[in-house]
Amino acid sequence: MDWQALLLSLKLGVTTVLLxxxxxxxxxxxxxxxxxxxxxxxxxxxxxxxxxxxxVIGYYLLVCLGAQSWIGQWVERLVxxxxxxxxxxxxxxxxxxxxxxxxxxxxxAFEGIPxxxxxxxxxxxxxxxxxxxxxxLPLAWPGxxxxxxxxxxxxxxxxxxxxxxxxxxxxETQTVAIAIYDKVQSFDYGAAGKMSLSLLxxxxxxxxxxxxxxxxxxxRHELPRL
Amino acid sequence: MNCPxxxxxxxxxxxxxxxxxxEISCSGGELLALVGPSGSGKSTLLRAVAGLHRPxxxxxxxxxxxxxxRAKGICLSPQQRHVGFVPQHYGLFPxxxxxxxxxxxxxxxxxxxxxxxxxxxxxxxHLTGLEQRRPAELSGGQQQRVALARALSREPxxxxxxxxxxxxxxxxxETLYLELAELKQELALPIxxxxxxxxxxxxxxDRMTLLSRGRTLQTGPPQQVLARPVSExxxxxxxVRNLFDGVVLRHDPAAGLTWLKAGDSExxxxxxxxWPPGSQVRWMxxxxxxxxxxxxxxDLPVGVNRLRIEVRSVxxxxxxxxxxxxxxxxxxxxxxxxPLRLAQELSLKPGSYTDxxxxxxxxxxxxx
Numbered sequence: 001m002d003w004q005a006l007l008l009s010l011k012l013g014v015t016t017v018l019l020x021x022x023x024x025x026x027x028x029x030x031x032x033x034x035x036x037x038x039x040x041x042x043x044x045x046x047x048x049x050x051x052x053x054x055x056v057i058g059y060y061l062l063v064c065l066g067a068q069s070w071i072g073q074w075v076e077r078l079v080x081x082x083x084x085x086x087x088x089x090x091x092x093x094x095x096x097x098x099x100x101x102x103x104x105x106x107x108x109a110f111e112g113i114p115x116x117x118x119x120x121x122x123x124x125x126x127x128x129x130x131x132x133x134x135x136x137l138p139l140a141w142p143g144x145x146x147x148x149x150x151x152x153x154x155x156x157x158x159x160x161x162x163x164x165x166x167x168x169x170x171x172e173t174q175t176v177a178i179a180i181y182d183k184v185q186s187f188d189y190g191a192a193g194k195m196s197l198s199l200l201x202x203x204x205x206x207x208x209x210x211x212x213x214x215x216x217x218x219x220r221h222e223l224p225r226l
Numbered sequence: 227m228n229c230p231x232x233x234x235x236x237x238x239x240x241x242x243x244x245x246x247x248x249e250i251s252c253s254g255g256e257l258l259a260l261v262g263p264s265g266s267g268k269s270t271l272l273r274a275v276a277g278l279h280r281p282x283x284x285x286x287x288x289x290x291x292x293x294x295x296r297a298k299g300i301c302l303s304p305q306q307r308h309v310g311f312v313p314q315h316y317g318l319f320p321x322x323x324x325x326x327x328x329x330x331x332x333x334x335x336x337x338x339x340x341x342x343x344x345x346x347x348x349x350x351x352h353l354t355g356l357e358q359r360r361p362a363e364l365s366g367g368q369q370q371r372v373a374l375a376r377a378l379s380r381e382p383x384x385x386x387x388x389x390x391x392x393x394x395x396x397x398x399x400e401t402l403y404l405e406l407a408e409l410k411q412e413l414a415l416p417i418x419x420x421x422x423x424x425x426x427x428x429x430x431x432d433r434m435t436l437l438s439r440g441r442t443l444q445t446g447p448p449q450q451v452l453a454r455p456v457s458e459x460x461x462x463x464x465x466v467r468n469l470f471d472g473v474v475l476r477h478d479p480a481a482g483l484t485w486l487k488a489g490d491s492e493x494x495x496x497x498x499x500x501w502p503p504g505s506q507v508r509w510m511x512x513x514x515x516x517x518x519x520x521x522x523x524x525d526l527p528v529g530v531n532r533l534r535i536e537v538r539s540v541x542x543x544x545x546x547x548x549x550x551x552x553x554x555x556x557x558x559x560x561x562x563x564x565p566l567r568l569a570q571e572l573s574l575k576p577g578s579y580t581d582x583x584x585x586x587x588x589x590x591x592x593x594x
Contacts, residue, residue, distance in 0.1 A: 119278050120317030122304035124331035124376065134330070138321045 002195060004171055005179035012087070012175060013155040016094040017148055020102045024147060028106030029136070033118075047104070049097045058164025061093050065165070085167050090175075093165040094155050101150040109143020110136065142214040149210035153203055233289055234384055234416040236275060240282035244270050246440040252384075252416035252433075259427035259448070260420045262437030262463065268420040269314070271437070272386050275418065276311050277304035288416070289383045310377030310385040310415075315393055316369050318361040318376075324348060324368075325357040328376045347375040351405070367398035371405075378413070387419040391426060403429055424452070424464060436463050454590050458508055461592060466510050467561040469592070470553070474505045483530075483586060489555025494530045495589035508592040515588030516562040518572060518580055531584040535560060537574050542566055549574060551582070 031043060049057055065083040066072045076082050083089035113136055121131045137144070159177045166173030168182060176195055183192035233254040240246045244267050252258040260268045273279040275286060277293065280301055286294040293302045304311075311317075318327050328344035335343060348357055351371040361369050370390060377385060390406075391399045407430060410417060421427055427434045428448045435445040436455075443460045444451055455461040458469055472486040472493075483494040484501070486509055493509075501507050535551040538559060547569040551560045560582075572580050 114315065114317065116313035116315050116317035117319060118317075119273070119276070119304075119313055120311060120373075120376075121319070121330075122278065123276050123307075123309050123311035124380065125305045125308070125333055126330065127305055130333070135319055139319075 002174075002176065002179040002183075002191065005174050005176045006195070006198070008087075008171065008174065009156050009176040012090055012094055013152045015091050016098055016155045017152050019091065020095050020098055020151055021144070021148060024099070024102035024106050025144070028103045028143075028147075029110045029132075031103070031107045032110035047100045050100045054097065054158065054160025055164055057097055058093065058161040061089075061096065061161065061165050065089060065092065084165055085169060085173060087166075087172055090162055090166045090173055093161045094158060097158060097161050098151040098154055101154050102147045105143045105146040105150065106140065107143075109140035109146075112143070113139050145210060145213055149206055153206055156199065156203070234275075234287070234418075236271075236284070236286045238271065238274055238281045238284035238286075240284075242282075244440055246270065246274075246281060248437070248440065248442045250418070250435050250442060250445065252418055254414045254416055255410075256432045257410055257417040257419060257430055258445075259431035259434040260418060260437055261422065261424060261427050261434050263422060265439075266437040267440035268422075268437055269388055270440075272311075272388050272418065272420050275384065276309045276386055277302060277307045291383070308380065308383050310380055310382030312370070312373045312377050312385075312387045312390050314389045316361075316373035318369055318372055320361050323358050323360055324353060324364065324372045327361070327372055328379050331376045331380045334380070343379055344375070347379040348372070351375045365398070366394040367402060370394060370402060374406075374409075378409075382415065385413070385415055385417045387417065389420055389422070391421075391423075406430060424448075428452070436460050438463060453512075453588070455510070455592070458510075458592050461510050461590075466512055468511045468513065468516070470509055470556055470558050471594075472507050472509045472591075474501045474503050474507060474591075476503050484591060486591070489553050491533055491554050493533075493584060493589065494586040495591050496587060498591040501591060506594045508594055509589055510592060511560075511584050511589050513562050515585045516560065517583040517585065518562075518564055518568065531586055531589070533582055533584065534579055535582045537576055537578045537580065539576055540569060540574050542569075547574075551580075 027046075031039065062084055063069060064071055065075070067076070067082055067084075072082055072084070079088070083092060117135065117139070118131065121135045126135065157177055158175070159181065162173070162175055163178060168174045168178045174182070176199060180192050180195045180199075183189075183195065234252045236248065236250050238246050238248045246267050248267070248271055250258065250260070250271070260271060262268050270279055274281050274294075281294070281296070283296050284294065285292070285296070288307070292298075292300050293307050294300060319330060322330060325341070325344050325348065328347055329340045332340040332343055345357065348354065351374055353368060353371050353375065356364065356368060361372065364372065370393075391402055394402065403426070410430070419426075419430065431448050433445060434448045434451055436443040436451060438459055443463070444456045451460070452464045455464055455466065461469060470488055472488040475485040475487055475492065477484050477497055477499055479497065482497045484497045484499070486493050486495055486507070488509065495509055533553055535553055537549060537551050539550040541548040545566055546563050547566045549562050549564060549569065551562070553560055574580060
């Protein structure tokens, strides 16, 4: 069992979720409530990682963040190292590919809040932040939880983009999915099997927990029958 | 229409997204019903009052405070307006108990006084013992009461009710009518209620405003609006189906009547001297302004407007019967609803003739 790779995957998952979720909350909420020109195009752009092969996203990220690009050169001047083949590059790539997994459940959850509830909150004198924290988030919570779990689980299983942007540097960019691939390449099926089983059990446990929590919150926040 | 002494006045004009051309006013302690069909802009108007919709032009003043004035660039947020708003489906916070729903609207009070105020209002709307229930655990009527308690506990400057009885059963509705009528007597604030139910307006409203396609057509006491609509559109909105063409013949000030030529007959209507003899007009008679009696029994009431009508269709509906008939020389049909027993007594069937009286005091002249 490659504990280093597993820990790196967990670190990447947690970092991705922590950075992506707050942004996804505001983007998802805005997309749910606001109507503006170009909204459909923006929604399509945000959903692109769902349909594009990960290697294509990885290629574009490699080109955009690499040493030859102005972004790559600017980042290198700023932080002293390149983004590609570095953990920070993996975080950027992971955030990009997980945007639809985080934004869409949150957007659907906010869309599910009846506008009358939000209207009533405004007429009760409840301002933006208090409405978000005390009225909307408790109601949108199952969607937020789904976004969190999906992003985290997807990050653990991500392979193509990680390989393209990070390569396979142990302790730096070699996640558990890459480590399994490397073990299979070197015919170490025993180690690959253990890691695959661990990842499978972990994924099932996390998704089961998410479903259970979602159902529990769903029942608690059931909308009134009329 | 800035009525002096009025506690609330609104003038709004906009072309899109929903055309609006509305003027309403409502005094403290008065209940104004906004009546109109679906899509007439009633709810949008109410949302504009609450600050949830920003109209293109206009001015909204409540209790001397200007809430919205496009010309001066004033537009207070819903939070700043201090309205009590009961949305159509109540807008209760589903994750909060009834008590917390009411307390959620009391953030302007010191925290130690909120719970007692909320409990007092829940008691006032007969919800003692249900404070800890969530909305999903309450009936439709109880949810409506929570929403009302939440709106009123804020001591709002105005109470806005958006079709408040549409989501409850008939029995609950009757109870809630009484409760609202009782509450209205205690409250000194303007109340605006959106409804498409004329009976609700008749029961509860001091005045009603008819809305059609975003335009306010007529405002007045409900009985007056129903009896004397100002236009054919207004008449159709209040359910009048008997609308006919006519020509003014003469006025009879002594009897308070205006004589009209309608088809082959001369009929008398409530006097309206705005129309000189020779004017083409429309005239209306409500369903209950048509009287049928058996000639054989000899109890046909004495009066003018006795006409021989031809029955075109008879449709039994429970204990009543809907009759369509033809006035002599008039193309448009005459509709009426009479007890089924009377229809059988008169042997009414398609093609048969009977005598009818159109009650002159209920005949009303409309612009062509």
